[in-house]
Amino acid sequence: MKKLFIQLIENNPSEATVKLVYKCLYNEIIMLNMPPGSKMNLSKISNELNVSGTTVRDAAMMLLKDELVIMQSNQGFFVSNLNIKELRDIICARKIIEPDAAKLLCEKITNEQIEIFHNLLTLMDNAVNKGDYSEYKKLDEAFHRTIINFCGNESIILMYNSIVDTMKRYALFAAAKAYKKDAAYINTSFRQHYNIVKSLENSLIDNIGILIKNHIDNDERAINLHI
Template sequence: MARSPTQLKIVPATLAPDAHAPAAGATQRIVDSITAAIAERRLMPGTKLSEQKIGDIFEVSRTVVRQAFNQLSRDRLVVLEPARGAFVATPSAEEARDVFEMRSILETAVTKRLCATITEEQIRQLREHLALESAAVNDAAVPGRTRLLADFHLVVARMLGNEVLTQMLSELLTRSSLIALMHQSSHSAGESHSEHVAIVDAFERRDVKAAVRLVGKHLINVQHNLNLDPQQVDLAEILNR
């Protein structure tokens, strides 16, 4: 499922690269841009990441690029292979199940806490996000739509004010994007948006049980629409003519 290197396109996520920027800042810029490209499904699983090409894009040394690759490797978004280089990770079915299990644990806890304390202003913010989602679902720009649908879960988490939890969920959501690409998710953007609307409706009613149930159902639906258990091929049956 790897892309040809000629298809690799990474655009810096923030400002244009500065040749005199500190190495740490340059490293983070590369990490942020590759992470965004994965989350928005612009980088496919298995894509080879060329040190030289990325160094040229960001106008930094290959040493800085390697530092970024090492950080992405720790986040399990990139795999480093001896003598071959860096590749966008290709999550296994087992890893996919683990990711969704962790998301379920975190998002259930977030939902329970937030639903008990959510304010009218936070409801308004969620409605504004849903409006952006609705517009994006009808748009042909898939990366923006994908980003908004994932960001819904981060908008909810940030309302608790726990940055550690938000960062953990952000990393899981990026890995979920890779998983969806690797295992061909059939869960449509329209379905995800409708489920988000139902979750916000439950928040507005302060109905904790309904909100938890709807979040759990949403994650189950997304996971069930992944091809994690492809049909086993019986070669003897296929070739026995």
Template sequence: MYKFQSLKDHVYDYIADQILKGNLLPNEKINENKICQELNISRTPVREALIQLSSEDVLENVPRKGFMLRSLNSKEAAELYEVVGVLDGYAAVLACPNLTEKILKDMDFYINSMDLAITSENYEMYYKQQEIFHQLYLFECGNSTLIDTLVKLKNKFMTKHYDISKMEDAKSVLYETNNEHKEILRLFREQKTAELNTYIRDIHWEVAKSKTEVTI
């Protein structure tokens, strides 16, 4: 079903896209006037989107400086991985009995799309595809509070993928991560909820991975 997108949502998506493309960098002031001009809209929805992103800790509202893109330090990233792993594993368990064959085939489609994105070194596309992959089962968990919490937590990783292209082993790391997506899909198909929960929590969101620039 089509969901009406407000001007604030439109601005939110625009800013998120600019972050993913690397056009907005950590600790760099957000130019509100430029956004207004580029989207041909008033200042109000821009401010609303900035305030929402600030509430999600993607941006920081610095007194006398305005909104700036935050960067995750190693401690914050590790803590996020630990919490997201627990919640994502739980969401997968709740979603498991609700996944239709169509959803499972869609998950397989995005896994294949990620492999193509890695091969072509289109890391921005990889990020978007993996986000959809996880959303496919997250949105079937039946717990709106859990969905909202995970979406907000994962949004904090927007800046984390910037330096993927600078990693010497970027492709091998991402191929390995996508192999984990394949294992997650296998466990979903076989309805192995206990193994699924453990795998997502302890392997896919392993805290040690928070030190890389890869978003999983």
């Protein structure tokens, strides 16, 4: 956490300290470095980041507005637990947004863009072989974000950006459980990404939407099993 905080300071020298602490804690929660349901030790955070306790508390109050933490009387702040309704809402949104984005991309994808997807597949394959689920999920996120960004529709990009951080938290939690308990899950996920790239490469517009939906269904099953 300290390393990230230093990077935030270097990249945003004029930004208020409380906002930088907020961004740091936000990332820690989304990336599950602060697990769902865990108590936030404000004193420890204050010492690690070398900021005042008041600053950390103010940052925690900002996270409270994001519903990433809850505050319990006389007990302090706790990281919010994962919520099944929120999960279902996100999955539903993905099934609406991502297939259409992929179809738009399929109509106009360039050779340079195809090469970027193949490079991502190579990195994902390496992560699979190493059993590095954390790295794989980062690449998985990059893969889907690349589809969205390349589709060229600003409204779709805005909609996706509004759910991507919350989506990441659920996906990382499920992946950490699923990959350890079900080796077939990560292999299935990789094959699905490979088939998506092949459909993009060959402009199979009718096929791409089905593949994306099936892939999201696979993620949904894994998340439902482990949350």
